[in-house]
Amino acid sequence: MKRVLGIVAFCALLLTGCSSDAEKLLFESFEEKLVNEDYEGLYLLLSSESQQAITKEDFITRYTNIYSGIKASNIDLEMGEIDTENKVIPFSLTMNTVAGEVNRSDFELPFIKEDKELKVIWSESLIFPMMESGDKVRVSTQTANRGSILDRNGEALASDGTLVTVGIHPAIFDEENRDNKIKELANILDISEETITKKLAANSNPDYFVPIVDLLPDSPKLTLLENRRKEGILTQSKQGRIYKNDEAFGRLLGYIRPISEEELKADEEGIYTTASMVGKAGLEQVYETTLRGINGVEIYIERDGTKVETLALKEAQHGEDIKISIDSYLQTTVYQKMNGEKGSATAVDPTTGDILALVSSPSYNSNWFTTYMTKSEQQHREEIQFADEKNRFATLYSPGSTFKLITAATGLENGTLDPIEIKTINGREWQKDSSWGNYHIRRINAQTNVALKEAVKYSDNIYFGMNALEMGSEALIKGAEQFTIGTDLAIGYPIKQSQISNNGTLNRDILLADTGYGQGEIMVSTLNMALAYSALSNSGNIMAPTLILTDNHQPSVLKESVISTQNLSILQDAFSAVVEDSDGTGHLAKIDGIKLAGKTGTAEIKSSQGETGSENGWFIATDLDSSNVSIAMVVEDVQEGLGTLGVVSMVKEVLLDYLK
Known part of the structure; x- marks a missing residue:
């Protein structure tokens, strides 16, 4: 009897082992087909009753739509302990989705034996455990806000907001007066009928x-288009990007536009979609990774129109705001005074280094790129030959005579320039010696006896050429570096780096002498020059320029004591004479009650002496009493009528408006 019982027990053990292998094989087959998206093969594992409940086509479509919709990847299944009594294989499943990882340990794979094979008893719960027939898997996007760009006073220069779409309901619009309404709309919107x-x-x-x-939501055009639904003219709200409605800010702020195919391919993190808007120019582009929001995603089960369970949730990450040092009032004032002339202007606070204005003229209205450009605006751009496409505040210019401050300061600090020494200069042309051949330095003034103050006031090129030769190339190069020439200003916005010459040396006498009065190969930005003159209003120090304001930002000195205490008053006296004295080249900028130091400059753009080229006009001014602002402005092609005095007048009008 004991022997018979032993045989029975052995047979039962053998059968259990065989059964376990079959169940394991079933699970492994189920896993392999699910992971490899072989939904047709998965359907073949279903029991006959399950296959009667859902067709193969519907089965494949259901899995395909759900798994592709949630962007399922890296699917991994792990089998639990088989429940032979209830004929269920418990398992856990993990996968990556558009909303992050899904990790569930409550799956159950029920099975039944049919024709000596184990088959899966399928239901929606094998897609997700809580699912029932008729349930839907939904993917919902939580839109993230793009960060705003704020000026120094917290005014929004760029922010997300509500735009208004003007459109047509054709069925009603076409009923009567179609052509007349098209003409009216074209006229109101300033677009072509076509x-x-x-x-x-x-x-x-x-x-x-x-x-x-x-x-824009405050467009005056809307008053002529509202309440016209009966005519088939409609308005609808939509979310969009709204910029300060002022051309003065366009080149600085930039704009956003739909992402390109190339940009989307380069997005290895998968942050963007085909519907994403990204920075294409200006601060919007430079600070794309700071400003952009990353949309959130929720995957959930919906039953009878109601959410019953969230499967995965990735919260929206809103973009961060950036605050810039720009004074919007000053930015607008400078741009308006430049009156569309091609050029650049930069204003800084001498005592903090804050960049108060960064202007490229002409510019564009950033709202053109998020709303539309009118026909008149398009025509104007054609008339100015699309001059607004160049960012001039990031461009380098020859400084002309405005560089004389740097030559004078360097000579004083090195001891090669005696401010009261009188140089005797005869005529309007000079050369060091006959080795210069036919090349001469030329000046406009004709004074014979010239000391520093007169040389500055009358902008004597020969005087400064002589002094450059006396101090030598090494000293002038080092002096220029002290005034930020060749320095990476690192303001958080790409501005071309200035240079003392094309190769960084002044190894020829003519080049050295020309550089001394601001010609040669020296190239600067208006930011370089605004900073240089700010030293006159800040005890001889140049502060680190700041465009991006952070919570913990503290002003810091970039170049300390570039003008020593004993030389500061000498230079203040000389460069204020340019404005204060009636015969100074910048006297037109004189403002009663405000003491300015400054310098005019005319940079000739030509390939060789004797040629007729274009001229860029400069004026730089800094207020010595209050030390509120140092401003540098350059205007291109002033030989066509404006003249350098026109630039002086522009700066004066800015300072009158800003300081008074």
């Missing part, structure tokens, strides 16, 4: 809303 007719022609359903243009 723009409207093309958009209407591209629409195939007369009951569809046909968008024509987007407008």
Whole structure:
């Protein structure tokens, strides 16, 4: 009897082992087909009753839609202990999705034996445990806000907001007066009639809303377009980017536009989608990774129109705001006074280094790129030959005579320039010796006896050429470096780095002498020169320029004591004479009650002496009493009528408005 019982027990053990192997094989087959997206093969594992409940096509479509919709990847299944009594294989599943990782340990794979094979008893719970027939898997996007760009006073220069779309309901619009309404719309919106007719022609359903243009919410055009639904003219709200409605800010702020195919391919982190808007120019582009928001995603089960369970959730990450040092009032004032002339202007606070204005003229309205450009605006851009496409505040210019401050300061600090020494200069041309051949330095003034103050006031090129030769190339190069020439200013915005010469040396006498009065090969930005003159208003120190304001930012000195105490008053006296004295080249900028130091400059752009080239006009001024602002402005092609005095007048008007 004991022997019989032993045999029975052995057989039962053998059968259990065989059964376990079959169940394991079933699970492994299920796993392999799910992981490899072989939904047709997965369907073949289903029991006959399960296959009667859902067709192969519906089964494949359901899995495909759900798994592709949630962007399932890296799917991994782990089998638990088999429940032979209830014929269930418990398992856990992990996968990566568009909303992050899904990790569930409550899956159950029920099975049944059919024709000596184990088959899966399938239901929606094998997609996700809580699912029932008729449930839907939804993917919801939580839109992240893009960070705002704020000026120094917290005013929004760029922010997310509500735009208004003007559109047409063709079925109603076409009922009567179609042509007249098209003409009226074209006139109000300042667009061509063809723009409207093309958009209407591209629409195939007369009951569809046909968008024509987007407008800012405070656009005066809206007053002529509201409450006209009965005529088929409609307005709808949409989210968009709104910029300060002022051309003065365009080149600085830039704009956002739809992401390109190339940019999308380069997005290894998978942050962007085909619908993403990204910075294409200006601060919007430079600070894209700071400003951009990363949309959140939720995957959830919906039953009868109601969310019943969240499967995965990735919270939206809103973009960060950036605050810049720009004074919006001053930025607008400078731009307006430049009156569309091609050029650049930069204003800084001498005592903090804060950049108060950073202007490129002409510029564009950033809202053109998030709403539309009117026909008049397009025509104007054509008339100025698209001059607004160049960012001039990031461009380098020859400084002309404005460089004489740096030559004078360097000579004083090195002891090679005696401010009261009188140089005797005869005529308006001079050369060191006959080795210069036909080349001469030329000046406009004709004074014979010239000391520093007169040389500055009358902008004597020969005097400064002589002094450059006396101090030598090494001293002038080091002096220029002290005034930020060749220094990476690192303001958080790409501005070309200035240079003393093309190769960094002044190894020829003519080049050295020319550099001394601001010609040669020296190239600077208006930021370089605004900083240089700020030393006159800040005890001889140049502060580190700041564009991006952070919570913990503290002003710091970039170049300390570039003008020593004993030389500061000498230079203040000389460069204030340019403005204060009636015969100074910048006297036009004199403002009663405000003491300014400054310098005019005319940079000749030509390949060789004797040629007729273009001229860029400069004026730089800094207020010595209050030390509120140092401003440098350059205007291109002043030989065409404006003249350098026109630039002086522009700066004066800015300072009158800002300081008074």
